[in-house]
Amino acid sequence: MQFFGGSDVSPSPPAPTAGGHNANVMYMFNRNGVCLFYREWNRPLRTLNPQQDHKLMFGLLFSLKSLTAKMDPTGADKRNLGVPQLPGQGCSFHSFRTNTYKLSFMESPSGIKIILVTHPRTGDLREALKYIYSLYVEYVAKNPLYDPGTPIRCDLFNTNLDLYVRSIS
Amino acid sequence: MDTNDSLRVASLWHSMHAISQQLSPTVGCSGIELLEADTFDLHCFQSLTGTKFFVVSEPGTQHMEALLKVIYELYTDYVLKNPFYEMEMPIRCELFDLNLSQAVQKDRVALLGR
Numbered sequence: 001m002q003f004f005g006g007s008d009v010s011p012s013p014p015a016p017t018a019g020g021h022n023a024n025v026m027y028m029f030n031r032n033g034v035c036l037f038y039r040e041w042n043r044p045l046r047t048l049n050p051q052q053d054h055k056l057m058f059g060l061l062f063s064l065k066s067l068t069a070k071m072d073p074t075g076a077d078k079r080n081l082g083v084p085q086l087p088g089q090g091c092s093f094h095s096f097r098t099n100t101y102k103l104s105f106m107e108s109p110s111g112i113k114i115i116l117v118t119h120p121r122t123g124d125l126r127e128a129l130k131y132i133y134s135l136y137v138e139y140v141a142k143n144p145l146y147d148p149g150t151p152i153r154c155d156l157f158n159t160n161l162d163l164y165v166r167s168i169s
Numbered sequence: 170m171d172t173n174d175s176l177r178v179a180s181l182w183h184s185m186h187a188i189s190q191q192l193s194p195t196v197g198c199s200g201i202e203l204l205e206a207d208t209f210d211l212h213c214f215q216s217l218t219g220t221k222f223f224v225v226s227e228p229g230t231q232h233m234e235a236l237l238k239v240i241y242e243l244y245t246d247y248v249l250k251n252p253f254y255e256m257e258m259p260i261r262c263e264l265f266d267l268n269l270s271q272a273v274q275k276d277r278v279a280l281l282g283r
């Protein structure tokens with residue numbers, strides 16, 4: 001039995017509610033590791049400060065991609081472990097699950113990585129991530145005042161994202 | 170994949186497992202249990218002592234957790250109870266290999282009927 005110490009005590013991860021948000025946290029990185037966007041809707045536990053947290057997340061994804069490319073049983077061109085892969089090259093993972101959360105990952109051909117952390121019983125979120133990428137293209141990439149490679153500060157993107165995330169089951 | 174590569178992959182996996190616990194948004198995370206990639210799934214089981222067993226399977230294979238528990242039992246029987254086995258060394262126990270292939274075959278037959 002785990003005690004959270006907060007006002008809402010629950011022994012299992014929060015189940016999706018009709019009114020609340022279904023995702024816990026979202027990250028977006030560009031190909032250089034700059035964290036373009038970070039949004040949390042439900043995060044009771046923060047073990048590290050934000051910069052370390054972003055770096056750790058990026059590092060984890062980089063290493064996991066390297067691992068999946070190496071472990072790929074289809075035997076296509078295999079690089080050595082740790083060699084940086086181009087986006088889309090080699091087998092890449094799309095999600096992993098632990099007992100407390102599920103992390104879904106998508107990388108665009110331009111190297112934009114979208115990560116969504118949700119409760120562990122979530123289904124396949126690949127289509128959802130593709131939709132979020134299209135929101136990014138619409139409200140951020142097409143924004144003439146947005147400077148690529150810098151953190152995203154677009155209200156329209158935030159509101160549309162919140163609306164969409166609410167509807168993910 | 171030769172032994173050196175296996176060792177590298179295993180140690181990489183160990184670190185990733187630990188980092189994933191750090192990044193959990195809620196308390197009580199015990200590490201990655203399932204990793205889904207394009208061409209394979211990786212199922213991981215962690216024992217109470219921290220020893221991790223992982224299995225690479227086709228995407229969408231069910232009941233790998235049961236197989237992993239069986240493998241854990243085989244490990245305790247044929248490896249840990251072997252008086253000549255040194256802890257933390259690579260496992261070279263014939264009986265373990267034999268029973269492992271039998272368990273995987275049985276599992277395959279049960280699942281696919283071939």
